[in-house]
Amino acid sequence: MVPATPDSFGTLPGVSAAEVRPASPSDAAEIARIQRIAWREAYTDLLGAEAIDSLDAADLEGTWAETIGYPASAVYLATEGSFTVGYCVAGPAPEDEAAAADGSLPTDAGATGLIASLVVEPRWGRRGHAGRLLATAADGLRAQGLSRGITWVAQSDHATLGFYRRAGWAPDGTVRTLDTGRGTLREVRLTGTLELELTR
Structure with missing residues (x-):
């Protein structure tokens, strides 16, 4: 599941020292904290409070430390x-993510990047952070020679769908169904x- 908190593309008056930087392994605990908060808000109804509460901080932190060190992807804060206040994970799209519903690959599969996760802690929403994260991730993907991006969003998450639409992205007709238990x-x-x- 890839929760993404919607945001405006601009920066509100009075917001200072807002920036995006690459994550380091020492940031893993903060990223895990934000993920738990965001999942609690976005997925409690779907997964149940017990499942959300059972997310182990140490396990999440270890997973994020591994993700930050993984050479094929980039993690931004x-x-x-x-x-x-937020994070984004991006990298070249694996073939199974870029493929059509019938398994066929588009001609530009090798030039496609994946926004695997884009999350802003809810209390910091609408301050330009998600827009800066997406723009920075796009810059990083272009630097790898990629030209098109994809991401997955819950069909019921109209706010996040609207965020990506404002960025110029649109559904391509491919859907998937995940079993949450x-x-x-x-x-x-x-x-x-x-x-x-x-705006960055």
Whole structure:
């Protein structure tokens, strides 16, 4: 599941020292903290409070430390002052993520990047952080020679769908259904250019 907190592309007056930087292994605990908060808000109804509460902080932190060190992807952090407020994971899209529903690959599969996760802690929403994260991730993907991006968003998450639409991305007609153990989550795939002009 890839929760993404919607955001405006601009920066509100009075917001200072807001930036995006690459994550380091020492950031793993903060990323895990934000993930637990975001999942509690986005998925409690779907997964149940017990499942959310059972997310082990140490296990999540270890997973994030491994993700940050994984050479095929990049993890970015959004900060405001001394606070870590969001994160984004991006990299070249694996073939199974870029493939059509019938398993066939598009001609530009090798030039496609994946926004695997984009999350802003809810209390820091609508301050430009998600837009800066997406723009920075797009820059990094373009630097790897990629030209198109994809991501997956819950079909019921209209706010996040709207965020990506404002970035110029749109559903490409591919959907998938994930089994959560308590039900199913239907996600749609969105795609768009990596030539973004968002406020950083």
